[in-house]
Structures are given as structure tokens and as C-alpha cells.
Amino acid sequence: MAVIDQGHRPSAPQPPAGDGPFLSLRGVSKSFGAVQALSEVDLDLPAGQVTALMGDNGAGKSTLVKVISGIFGPDQGKMRWGGSEVQLRSPKEATRLGIATVYQDLALCDNLDIVQNMFLGREAVRRRLLDEGSMESQARTTLADLSVTTVRSIRQPVASLSGGQRQAVAVARAVMGKAKLVMLDEPTAALGVSQTAMVLDLISRLASSGIAVLVISHNLNDVLKVADRVAILYLGRMAAAGPISEFDTQKIVQFITSGTAADRVHPRPGAAGGGTQGAQEL
Amino acid sequence: MTTSPPQLAPQDTGRVTGTGAAHTSLKSFLGDWAKRARSGESGVLPVVAGLVLIVIVFQVQSPVFLSAGNLTNLLVQGAVFVLLGMAEVFVLLLGEIDLSIGYLAGIGAVVTGALLAYPYQAPWWVAIAAGLVVTSALGALQGTLITRLGLPSFVVTLSGLLGFEGLMILMIDNSGSASGGTIRITDNVVNDLVNGNLSPLAGWLALAAVLVVYGAVNLLASRRRRASGLVAVPPSVAIAKVAVTAAAGVVLVWICNTNRGALVPLRGVPWVVPIVLGVFVAWTALLGRTRFGRYIYAIGGNAEAARRAGVNLTRVRTLAFTLSGLTSGAAGVIYASRLGSISVNIDGGTLVLYAVAAAVIGGTSLFGGRGKVLHAVLGGLVIAAIYNGMGLLGMGAAVQYMVTALVLLAAVTVDAVARRNRRAA
Ligand SMILES: Nc1ncnc2c1ncn2[C@@H]1O[C@H](COP(=O)(O)OP(=O)(O)O)[C@@H](O)[C@H]1O
């Protein structure tokens, strides 16, 4: 029985000291014909932190996520993963590295239950038959680690879940492998207040277990609640990026809408990982 | 990185239920069941209740309906509907349809019959295997056209419905052994598939063996699951399930073992019953216990999700149409065995409609992703009961068709309403 203790937290492996951001992009560009969707984008995604990726419609957010998840090869630019340079030629390679993406439409099968969805495409088999027992216990452990405790039974069809619970199942499915970077596209767009709180909660727990998290969001409130760092795209350029302590609502809005702010933020050297206090206050 | 990860305040506010609730009580099980019933996941109870109702109605109208002779006859008639229904379940689960299986059955029967007859006179198992290989290949061909060329299954298998009837007639006309558009089945083994019976003792022994295995699998598995903290049905429900199955089995064997001969004694379970049971068990295991089966459900539920999860849609879909072909070939052999012949008069168009009706009446959704092999068994029996009972009452094909149509409409309505409830939920 996996009854979850009050205040149980997933064991949070401390990110190894001194190896910098888990994923870093330098000078990444991508164009579709005449449309320059990304130009010379730099981005750092440190382990154990939530980075909010913001920007207006068409700014290039989804394209950036697709480059990182191996769907699009970048036209140019370098990608370093855990300190060594990598080239992602397919989504499979990204998955193998531990990069997981939760798309906005979640891609769950309504007719399958939670366990079946979490293991879809990588079912445990024993003597060619599905090993339901081991899948169910693993799924339960993963959900417990994420403190997803509101579902009635992990054998209920996903169709019967609330929006927040579905999001949680999709996230659990994404991290169950051994994800080191989880990217979520608009995870709270379709959710009500309490469901949103639950998902934001889940996102911070992911980060505190040592995973690098990238969240695309249009919702400033959500971002301010959960993010340690902000990265703002404007017409395919990285308009601003840095610890959230260096931003306020007005500045973020200015960067999103015009690509610049009256008082331009220059991320201070050496402050790369220092944005956490800001997140506490907000 | 030297900073420790952000320590956010613990927000677990006492929601300590849920994922750990493995020990399902009977009460919560019934509560869940009621909830599922509204969204069309009520299981087989409605169709079983319908079947009981149909039986009562016909028995009141015609006292011979429940006689041993008629019930055995009903089982034998039902076998073809059941097998064709199973063939259809594979494709319905994908959200597709296969309209060709009636004439695929015809082709399976013709290949088998022709190989048994002069000049080939092949052994029965070679003839049957050849029939099944041909129908599987034709199923695979249709599946390939549907998946590789992206053609709608409705159109491809509609062509199959026409084309395979033509192919079947061509084969009968050219078979050399046919006379008057009919190939007689000369092989005793093949004829006995339906017309032969297990001895009464063998019937009881077979039932005992089946029940022991079924009971052990069900009760032990559910106990093991409970012991290791997995979600399991309550013991009372598991026991009730096994008890009901045992009772049904005893009644079945008892009826079949009652003398139904008019002049000479005739008793025993027809061979076709264990044959259909075997197919049922195999296909149930395939759909419920293997990756392939899981992928069929996944594709029917959300094909895009399955694709992103790395499922090879083309392969799974093609294989499903192949299995549909294989199973309809088996239905064709049983059909020919029952009649002792196969002729150009086989009505594959009506048969496929009965097959779809069997699956849907049993509870399989036309919208994909929901259904079981068991549904084809129960729905096939409903159709056989209607067919048989109306025959006893001297009602012609006209009334029979209309009543079956109404039952099918009712089943589809239930399916559609349940789907709407799921959407709204
Ligand atoms: N597959 C594609 N083919 C052509 N143009 C694309 C494609 N994907 C994105 N774009 C273009 O790239 C730009 C950035 O798009 P996108 O990354 O979807 O923005 P966002 O997600 O921030 O709204 C847009 O101008 C969009 O039209």
C-alpha cells in the first residue's frame, strides 16, 4: 500500500556542484522557408529549476521546444547536455537522453487506465505477456513520488479524470523513464483555479527532485508563482533571460510585447543560478 | 551549480487517499460500477439480461424453445455469428469496419471444401489450414490497402464484399468438384466439427478442466494482486464471477448431454462449442494480455497518442485486419461443416451485418477503443436466439430482419448515448 505520508517529498538528489546548466543552447537558429522562427537563441536550463518560456503568439516557443525534443533539427547552433555537446536527430534520441515533452493536447488514450497510459509504448512484458503487476507498482511509485494523491484508483480510465489529473498523468508518464529535462507546453491553459494550483505544485516538485523543467506559459501569475528563471522570446530572438528576481510583471510584459524594456535587463555574470530567493518571495 | 534546488513549502495538504486504494471493497466496487455504467462501461450485464428476456419471451410463445434439441441447435447456429462477431471486434476496436468478412468466410469454406474434394483430396487439416491462410492473406491485403494507401476501411472492405463474392463464385465454378454451384464437404472430420459430439462423460470432464483452470486463474490472480497491493476486484465479486460461469457451464453441458434424438439417442456437447471457446480464450488473451492487444485499444482510443508513444500504427492495423480475415475463415469452415456443403448461395452480405450487430449488441463500440471478444459471444447468442426463436414461431425472414434491425438500433443508441455521457463527464 502506497499511502502517502503527510509532507512526504520525493528524495531530491542535489544537482552535482559545478557542472553548470543541464541543457544549454548557443546560437540556435531555425527557419521555415522565409520565416526565421528562431535566430541565434541562447538558453540555459539548469537542473532543479523551473524556467518559464514566454513570448507572444508566433514568437517561436513551440519551435524551440521541438528543436530541444529532437523533432526539428536546428539550422545552426550548438547544444550541450550535461556538459557534453550533443546533436539530436530524432525524438527517440532526445528521449534516450532523458528529455521528455508534455504537449498541450497531452496525448492520452481516454479508454485506457492510468497505468496503461503511463506505460503506453513501453509496456513491461514477461514471457510475452503484459506484466500488469510490475507496471502498476511502478506507476504507483512514480505518482506517489510526484505526490499525485487525488486519483481514486490508478486503474480507472483516463476519461474519468479531471483536467489537472490528466495533466498529472501526462507528466508522470513523461518523467517515469528517467527524465532529466521535462518540457511542458501550456500545462495550465485549460484548467480552473484549483486544478492549476495542483499542476503548479507538481511542477515545483519536479524541479525540487533535481529535474530541469521548461514551462511554456502565457499566464504571468502562474509564471511568477512557479518559475525560478524566465526566458522571453520575441520574433524568434531571445529578448531576455535570467533569474526571476531580476524581472517584475511590467518588465516581462514589455519584453513580450516589444522585445525590449525601458530598463533593459542584463543578467549579471555569476547570477545564473541565483534566482531562487526571488521565487520564494513571489 | 552550487545553489540548492528551490525549497518550496510543502503543499501536501492531507489528500491521503487515492493511489494507495488498492483494497477495493464491495461497496466501492458497486459504486464504481454504477459510475461506469452511465458512461457505457457497464460490462456484460445488460446484454445478458437482454438474452434472458429474449429466452423468456420465446419460451412463453413456443415451449420447444428451451428443449435440449433446440438449444443445441441454437448454439450451433450461433457459432457462425459468434466467430464472425469476433472477427469484427478486432477492427471495430480500431474504430474501423470490415464489411467483407461474410464473403471472406465463404472463400475460406470454398478453399477448404475444394481441397477436400476430388481431385485434391487433401487431409482435413491441410484443407482447413489452406482456407485460413487464404482468408488471412486477403485480410492482410485489405489491411495493407487501408494503412499504406490511407484508404477508408469502409470503402476497401465494401470492395471486398463485392470482389470476394465474385472470387468465391469463380472458385466454385472452376473447382471441378462443384455441381450446381455447390461443393459438398466429403470429409468426416470437417463435417463433425459441428455435427459431431463429445461423449457425455468427455463433456463433463472438459467442463471440469475448463472450470478448474478458469477458477484458478481468476481467484488466484485476484488474491495475488490483493496480496501485493495491486488493484483487484473484491473477493466476493471474483467468487461470484466464477460461480456464475460454473453454473452456466453446468447448465450448458447438462442440456447438451440430454438425449435430443428422435429415433436414435443423440447426446453430447457439439465439437463446435469447445472450438469456439478455444478461439474466444485465445483472442481474449491476445487482446487483454499482449502488447499488440494493448495497442489495438490505444489506437482506437487515440491514434495520435499511440503514434507518439512509438506504436507502429501500420503494423498493428494491418495485423488486426489479418486476424479478422483469419477468424472469418474459421467461421466459414464452421458454416460449411454445419451445412455439409458450401454454395454460391451463402449470403455474405447479411452475415457481415449480423457480425457487426453481434459485436455491437454485446457492447463493443462502433467508435473504437471499447469492446471485448466476449461481446461477440453474447451478441452472437442474442442474434442466434432471435433467428432461432422466430423460426420456431414460423415468422419469415422479413420479420426476423426487422427485429434484428431494431435490436441493433437499440444497441447502437446505447453506445452513442454512453459516448455522449463520457464526453460530458
Ligand atoms: N512547421 C512549420 N512550418 C512553417 N512555419 C512554421 C512551422 N512551425 C512554426 N512556424 C512559424 O514559425 C514561427 C514561430 O512559431 P511557433 O514556434 O509555433 O510560435 P509560438 O509557439 O511561440 O506561438 C511562426 O511564424 C510560425 O508560423
Ligand SMILES: [Mg+2]
Ligand atoms: Mg505554440
